[in-house]
Amino acid sequence: MAVVMVTDAARGSAVAIIRSLLAAGHTVLAGDVSRLAPGLHCRGLHHGFRYPDPTRHGSEYRRTVLAVAAEFGADLLIPVTDATTEALGPDRKLPHSSCRVLAPEPEVLDRVHDKNTLLTLAADLGVPVPRTLRVTSRSDPATERFGQRAGWPVVVKPERSTVAGPHGKLVKLEVSYATDPDQLAGRVAEVLPHCPALLQEYFPGEGHGVEVLAHRGRILAAFQHHRLREVPFTGGASSFRRAVEPDPRLLEHTATLIAATKWTGLAMVEFKVAPDQVRLMEINGRVWGSLPLAVAAGMDFPARLVDLAINGPQSHPAELALNGPRSHPVDTDYRRGTTSRNLGLEITWGLTALRDGRRSDGLRVLASLADPGPGYDIVRLSDPVPGLYELVTIARHLTGKAIRVLRR
The missing domain is CATH 3.40.50.20 (Rossmann fold)
Known part of the structure; x- marks a missing residue:
């Protein structure tokens, strides 16, 4: 141990x-x-x-x-x-x-943290990606043309989510959306002082994540979840998700990327899925927010990660064979249909729905929080104290937010 x-x-x-x-x-x-x-x-x-x-x-x-x-x-x-x-x-x-x-080797992690490098690699490997334009100047005339050609809204992403700011401080940058040329120019201007901006077409699919444990580019275990609710509504962190059967297309795309980067450790590969097509969104090279769902469903990634570090890769009896040039057995033994919720984000989702006029949706979600059946990331009867501290944290956050609104 x-x-x-x-x-x-x-x-x-x-x-x-x-x-x-x-x-x-x-x-x-x-x-x-x-x-x-x-x-x-x-x-x-x-x-x-x-x-x-x-x-x-x-x-x-x-x-x-x-x-x-x-x-x-x-x-x-x-x-x-x-x-x-x-x-x-x-x-x-x-x-x-x-x-x-x-954690993955710094040079490996850098390849996926740089979104433009990742998208270029994925496209070269045949993994479908959204139409993307890299912008380095506020005066780039291609910026407005991109919105006209790709359609609105346009997704504006920083090339890197975390960058070094003044005095060595780390600055976290967020994804945003633009619905017209003026808004697009403003969103780009917010990003450019820190790093280049990536403009992407908006792909209206459903969010799916393929989570893996890998060793030197070989996937050892895989899990897939479907995002049922996200904050914000347009796409972001999942507040409610379900474990689903692995989609062979997504698993193969994931295996392609993991092999190309020679990845070791945990990763979450995020896709948007439409009826007849998919798009890669990003690779999350750190521990992902919906990890509690995988553990609740029986895919114990944390224990497996530590076991891999101590004992090296081990075989597992329950396996799913990948097709293609990287064919090898992958463990996908977990309970399909398991769900889990992030309590704080679910409250945010419900309150935002009420604010935006979606009264029935907001009330339905807020009322559902009394039902423990769908599961929570932290709240657990067998270990209740962390859940109490989560409630205190949520209450402090909501109180602070209300005070700020009242002071305006």
């Missing part, structure tokens, strides 16, 4: 990792910026600690993590977000420590 350190304990994905590793018999250390982080209060946690905000104080964050690793003899570190991964430094290692960081 290993001593494993997990960051970002406020997130449902981190809570899922902590619970999974505790159930597997590992000793778990968990950290976060906030003392209210639900993961710091999981039953059986060996030690919880706080660290400085890695987006603002990267060196202090590294020192804190290194000190905890040394004090408790940590064998492995699982950084959950881009911020806690990138703040470890360019080599993603803890200096003067035997603690291994379970």
